[in-house]
Amino acid sequence: MKAFVRPTLVGCAAMLCAAGAANAQEWQPDRPINLIVPWGAGGSTDQVTRVTAPIISEALGVEVVVVNQPGASGAIGTQEVLNAPADGYTWTANAIANNATYAITGLLEDTDIDDWHIYLSVANVPVVSVPADSEFEDFGQLLDAFQERGQEITVATAGITSSGGTAIAALGAEGDFDYNMITYDGGGPAAIATASGEAMVTTQLAVEQTELIRGGRLRALAVLSDEPLTIDGVDPIPPITEWIPDMPLAPDYFGIFIPSDVPDEVKATMDRIWEEDVMNSEEIRTYAENFGAVFAPSYGEEARERAMPVVILEACGAVDRNEAVTDPSTIGIDCETMTETGTAE
Template structure:
């Protein structure tokens, strides 16, 4: 029988080893220090939520600490640029909706960048909800739509490049710019925008379902429609009717989210994360639970397969910027063909 002192020392050493003890020798890259994932939005929003679900899975697989860093500002471009400007050694990643990373240069927020700057790792697709403060008189989407056309409705979003901002812009486009009474109020992330709607600071929000579900369950928000072609069904919430029920010609594309590693690092970094994604993310129960509970779509992929899946939303968002007069760079300059939308 081993002495008690020996057991105590061995246990302490195991604890000090931390995630590295779980490192799998089959992976070609063995990170020797923490990896930072820059979330370019405030804490509690959609990107932050799902990244904090994925990070522990990656941490265990890679055997090193994964640090989630919130660096918000300028519709997510501040933190994204920080990731692009960091040393290309594989230790600084970023997280976002892929349409953002693909179109920052179109709107002039980050010069000379495109989705080709990253190796892509997607995990869920999100859907925006149009919801109102529960104390408002809007009981259904047609009544809110009418008020947006003829009255005055304040709408909380995380900025023009956020999912909520793009959803509001899509609504304007889908109604032929008739929503003259809808006034966007910008917050420093999806979570603050949703809280503003729940508190009555603004009338409505168009942020993502994953950011709103808890407030809807608590009867602080009333969900009126989901920007999808099928109803949103989440436990504890009445089914939310699709936008196509009210605007049949409304164009819908899955809003994919993921983690992005800037290119230029050693190839073994990407080879290893590819394998980790395949081994640990593609069937991650924690991620499935998150998606089911919050109203997201579990749909992991990586590499070229991920880019193929996400191109419809990338094209849709880039070309919508052109149609709305928000583009300062033609999408064709970064390889996005609006003729194929």
């Protein structure tokens, strides 16, 4: 792992911001809330969001409507939320590293992590898998093939900024190989396509592949972690560090994000619900245990601090791969030293 310095807040001290939210009135919404998932149905974001939404709906007393709006690696649905009135009735769900780095990759302009009040639920890890009848028995064989055959090897992902897209890009950079990416509207469809033989490899998240691995349709070769991944009913999946010891790694956190300029009472109420209901949710814990995720709920400044390692890794990875349209220094990330000193104003 490469070192980083925890971020600081610019323009609003964390303690003062938290106190302001805590002193706000309880929010009582009077109509349904739209929760936009900017990816297709069945993917990692969609899965955990549909487990979480009913918990929040019951606590608020109104329906939380999950709406799938895929496109442009999640940027289209995310922009829809940013364009909506800041009244607390339009939220999004995603991997926080996406929301924090859309401006770096040029998919969205003038946005960063501090445009969002962050509610994290689980951490996910990408898994390198192949169809059950693949020629590749372990990741070492696949790595040799990548290095020898390059673009002949097709990889199914949900897009360049998806977890699967950034995973294969990082693997290609560390393993010194090319590949041919095929993109789908979500991680679930990408995993299914691989199991069906449309692609030779997928690098999507474990939660999107678990049922296919359990069902014998996908063969898991490696997890992008420095520890094996244990999923109920499946042999432990070996860590990528067995083949690429210096692979940069960071947990990929997922959750629900509310625009930071909504009224204080919205954030205060959601903070309470997250702490009382989501952070104690057996439904989300069971989902995580069954699908190879990590139950890791947090909110506010704690969530931001947890998110920063993967944000830094993905922002600077985009620079290394010549995919960055905007210099990460504009949002306070110094890729020369892999430190983060603040936030964009």
